[in-house]
Amino acid sequence: MIRLGIDLGGTKTEITALDHAGHERFRRRIATPSDYDGVVRAIASLVAAADAETGLRGTVGIGMPGCLSPATGLVKGANSTFLNGRPFDRDLEAALGRSVRIANDANCFALSEAIDGAAAGAHVVFGVILGTGCGGGVVVEGRVLTGPHAIAGEWGHTPLPWPSAVETPGARCWCGRYGCLETWISGPGLAQDCDGPGSRDASSIPARAAAGEEKARAALARHADRLARGLAVVIDLIDPDAIVLGGGLSNMDHLYRAVPRLLPTYVFSDVVRTPILRAKHGDSSGVRGAAWLWSLGQA
DSSP: OOEEEEEEOSSEEEEEEEOTTSOEEEEEEEEOOSSHHHHHHHHHHHHHHHHHHHTSOOEEEEEESSEEOTTTSSEESOSSGGGTTSOHHHHHHHHHTSOEEEEEHHHHHHHHHHHHSTTTTOSEEEEEEESSSEEEEEEETTEEEOOTTSOTTOGGGSBOSSOOGGGSSOOBOTTSOBSBHHHHHSHHHHHHHHHOTTOOOOTTHHHHHHTTOHHHHHHHHHHHHHHHHHHHHHHHHHOOSEEEEESGGGGOTTHHHHHHHHHHHHSSSSOOOOOEEEOSSGGGHHHHHHHHHHHHOBO
């Protein structure tokens, strides 16, 4: 059996083919088209290439921003807004001639890390994507928790906990509300906090901090504190066995020192031992999790 996983991102779309043991048999990455029909065609082309390379007709799992509404069957909550309101699964099934399983990209990331990643063997895993946006996913006993509204783990669109006066009301989020966690701890959120409105690229900030730039150091300290506040609420609610960080900002080494030190300040417990782990599969975790949707199903 071959399981095909597709990670539909805002800038790139990737496919992998995993055999029964989870070994990769095929991988390809392309730029994500900027329109809905282009995305459907691109995914169909990637699947055809994987089928041809492996010689097998694989199952297809897809991780995407947002999710399918249980009420309408249409995409909702995608920051690639051209997907919203579309019957994405039905259009893909028509294009591919087979069934597909679709899940939120953060759910796929969490599933990957819970199955054979950094949190393998943990009973309850909270997966976090810190990148252009901010997402979360919950896996319980190897199964993705989605909920009746398909929004379980939509942590990025909860408010920043315990905001200070200067953090209120916060920036306007693309979802229409103010002060969402995503506006603070995503890559653009960190960039704007450090370098002002209009900044979106945070990639140079750790190096600038290491070189002694005080503005960069202060921004990283505020970011770690905000991340700790956000994760403290998750620990208070579901007390996961492990928290795994992914996305571009997860490569900032200081987070794995700073956040564990900060958590006891905010978590409602006498001790806090929740491990904060770096994703084992890195950028490949989401696409692997999408493939695993067919092996374990969805809660």
